[in-house]
Amino acid sequence: MIEAKAVAAPGDLREGEIAVELPERFDASLYYIGRIHTPWKRREDCPKNPRETDAVCTIVLDPRWAGGLAGLETVSHVVVLYWMDRARRDLVLQAPHHYAERRGTFALRSPVRPNPIAVSVARLIRIEGNRLTVVGLDCVDDTPLLDIKPYFASIDSVPDASVGWHARQSKE
Amino acid sequence: MIEAKAVAAPGDLREGEIAVELPERFDASLYYIGRIHTPWKRREDCPKNPRETDAVCTIVLDPRWAGGLAGLETVSHVVVLYWMDRARRDLVLQAPHHYAERRGTFALRSPVRPNPIAVSVARLIRIEGNRLTVVGLDCVDDTPLLDIKPYFASIDSVPDASVGWHARQSKE
Numbered sequence: 001m002i003e004a005k006a007v008a009a010p011g012d013l014r015e016g017e018i019a020v021e022l023p024e025r026f027d028a029s030l031y032y033i034g035r036i037h038t039p040w041k042r043r044e045d046c047p048k049n050p051r052e053t054d055a056v057c058t059i060v061l062d063p064r065w066a067g068g069l070a071g072l073e074t075v076s077h078v079v080v081l082y083w084m085d086r087a088r089r090d091l092v093l094q095a096p097h098h099y100a101e102r103r104g105t106f107a108l109r110s111p112v113r114p115n116p117i118a119v120s121v122a123r124l125i126r127i128e129g130n131r132l133t134v135v136g137l138d139c140v141d142d143t144p145l146l147d148i149k150p151y152f153a154s155i156d157s158v159p160d161a162s163v164g165w166h167a168r169q170s171k172e
Numbered sequence: 173m174i175e176a177k178a179v180a181a182p183g184d185l186r187e188g189e190i191a192v193e194l195p196e197r198f199d200a201s202l203y204y205i206g207r208i209h210t211p212w213k214r215r216e217d218c219p220k221n222p223r224e225t226d227a228v229c230t231i232v233l234d235p236r237w238a239g240g241l242a243g244l245e246t247v248s249h250v251v252v253l254y255w256m257d258r259a260r261r262d263l264v265l266q267a268p269h270h271y272a273e274r275r276g277t278f279a280l281r282s283p284v285r286p287n288p289i290a291v292s293v294a295r296l297i298r299i300e301g302n303r304l305t306v307v308g309l310d311c312v313d314d315t316p317l318l319d320i321k322p323y324f325a326s327i328d329s330v331p332d333a334s335v336g337w338h339a340r341q342s343k344e
Contacts (some may be wrong), residue, residue, distance in 0.1 A: 020236050022203070027316065029198035030287050051327050064192050065286060067264035071279030074336025078278075083200055090240035090241055094291055106250075106320040107243030114205050114237060115318045119251055119291055121330055143197065146287045148278040153333045155223050158293055161325045164246025 016102040018093040034061040034145035050138040057130040066130035074129050077151035080120045082112035083144040184221050190265040190276040206233040206317035222310040231304040238302040248321035253291045255316040256283035
């Protein structure tokens with residue numbers, strides 16, 4: 001649909017990592033609808049997962065979209081989608097440095113993936129105008145925002161879900 | 173970053189709905205990495221929410237990305253991101269026909285939003301080559317796939333989350 005150069009793949013591969021050739025063109029396009037402000041200026045400072053931190057973060061929505069927040073003040077948690085714009089997109093097998101084994105991109109929550117969209121659940125503290133105060137994000141400061149959705153426990157919560165490879169890892 | 177014409181906004185507004193002018197350019201772009209096959213050929217046939225159905229759906233990943241599935245066979249549930257390519261993108265206030273009141277786009281799970289990315293949790297039945305058999309999706313057949321992630325109960329599950337406006341509505 002939309003023609004564009006594939007993004008360059010910066011950096012080197014770790015042992016066992018496999019990159020594929022990216023498609024020649026993109027199929028759809030995104031608007032950044034705001035920015036996420038967090039205490040972490042560099043990726044290496046970010047918490048390893050969003051439940052590790054009580055840091056208060058601020059989502060600043062572009063004023064254009066602020067009318068879309070009506071009714072959101074009644075929810076306890078939001079699903080936040082954001083764009084991990086620094087990540088390469090061409091790896092299918094990855095060896096994250098904190099895991100011993102390499103795994104497929106779709107078995108990991110790594111930012112490195114064909115479409116680097118992160119999905120995080122955050123607790124909503126308050127909304128003032130176009131600013132949301134939340135707890136539970138772990139991204140770098142100034143991350144581009146893609147979407148905010150209400151979190152419905154009835155469809156989004158699966159307390160007994162399991163990730164076999166991770167459970168085994170944690171026991172080792 | 174990427175210049176492109178804003179998509180046309182098809183269809184008419186319902187009473188009370190408010191559209192904004194879309195930004196002049198896009199900021200990032202997506203690859204369709206596969207297709208989701210479901211029993212529903214038209215949007216009006218789809219279940220109203222994914223927990224309403226036991227229908228078995230098939231996610232067919234483009235062979236290019238199949239190596240990314242390594243390790244995913246150990247998970248019980250996946251987060252599936254897909255692109256709702258038929259939705260208009262310019263509404264901030266919406267009046268979905270099954271709700272009495274209009275609400276902000278970000279307080280709804282409607283496909284109509286600036287970036288029409290859906291997030292669904294599905295139970296993984298099996299993986300064979302580049303095909304995943306899952307239960308718990310409610311999209312129309314042939315929907316473009318954007319991402320698959322492992323669902324971690326530790327970060328993704330909030331059983332006591334609430335959506336105030338919806339709880340009140342359900343009681344009415």
